[in-house]
Amino acid sequence: MMDDKGYAFTPLAFLLIIPVMLIAISYGNIVNEINMISTIAIGGDVTQATASNIISSLDKGASDAGRRASYNATRLVIDMNGTFFDTGQSKKYVEDYTIDIMNNYTLELCRGLQEQSGRQIYVNDILVTNSTDQIFFPGDVTVDQEDPFGFYVNIKGGIPIKVVENNQTFEGTIPTIRAYVSIEGMEDPYIWANNKFRTSTIIYKFPNYYVSSTGNPEYHFDDSVEPDRLLYLWDCLAGTGHPSNLIRSYYFYDPYGLTFFDRLENNTPEESEGPDSAKMSTFILDDPLWTEHGDNEMISCIDHEYFAGEPGIAIKINNVPIRKPDTNGNPFGTIFYISPEYISRLGLQENY
Secondary structure: OEOOOOOEOOHHHHHHHHHHHHHHHHHHHHHHHHHHHHHHHHHHHHHHHHHHHHHHHHHHHHHHHHHHHHHHHHHHHHHOOOOOOOOOHHHHHHHHHHHHHHHHHHHHHHHHHHHHHOOEEEEOOEEOOOOOOOOOOEOOEEEEEEEOOEEEEEEOOOEEEEEEEOOEEEEEEEOOEEEEEEOOOOEOHHHHHHOOOOOOOEOOEOOOOEEOOOOOEEOOOEEEEEOOEEEEHHHHHHOOOOOOOOOOOOEEEEEEEEOHHHHHHOOOOOOOOOOHHHOEEEEOOOOOOHHHOOOOOOEOOEHHHHHHOOEOEEOEEOOEEOEOOOOOOOOOOOEOEEOHHHHHHOOOOOEO
């Protein structure tokens, strides 16, 4: 056998070429299969990444939704001129409002991802379209509080999520999501509505206390005794370093106080259904209900005791009663009164 160049091939040489030809043909098929597999893999990555983006975005969305819902709850009480929520209804309001915001947030997120990826997205077995208006329902999202200065938004685990593109489908479930919502920086409607001067207070945590490993608060209110004040009690009263730069008392953890939801409902500590770990108190500055106390001006300045008219006694340094800060931040305000129970609870003494 002779090729076009004039070279002669024996039958044996020609048989040796056949495997090379077969390998070349097979290699071409392999390349095509690799290209096809790569395309599927890339498509699968996009499909799975789309689902992952939704799940990872729900945590931040839940935190933002809870913050907005809690702020709206405080404004509702204040803007309704001190009309409080009925018992148990403030938490329900925050949950329902959070669900509404989560629906809007998640639907907008999914619509955007569908447009970018060309995939169809199902959440909670509901296909997201431009007309879809709800994918989370009561029970899917709940709220609970464990500490005084925030609460948790919980999205229950197991809600199905599916992303579809042609014959490629990713199916999974949303894991349990527990997003923390801070309430610091919000106005306290309980203080605002319970005094006729509509005094504004802002919820910020007193920075000089901590809760020990046994669960007991350590306030350090009398770490230092000066001629006219106790440190850090003075800092808590005057709001030293307060982000608002105004004379506003800090809030401190108090297992005998009120939760955030109690404050939205004007509950007493006896009516509170919240856990002790989620309760707080603050001090009332000045004496905004002085005309209603009659001859008894010695009322404890612990917030819930003050509004209940609980009598207090003065704390003295060298037999001189200490005073609360005045509007200029000097210790010339009204006398600091506090109930004997809270003197003990806060680790204070009657005389220094």
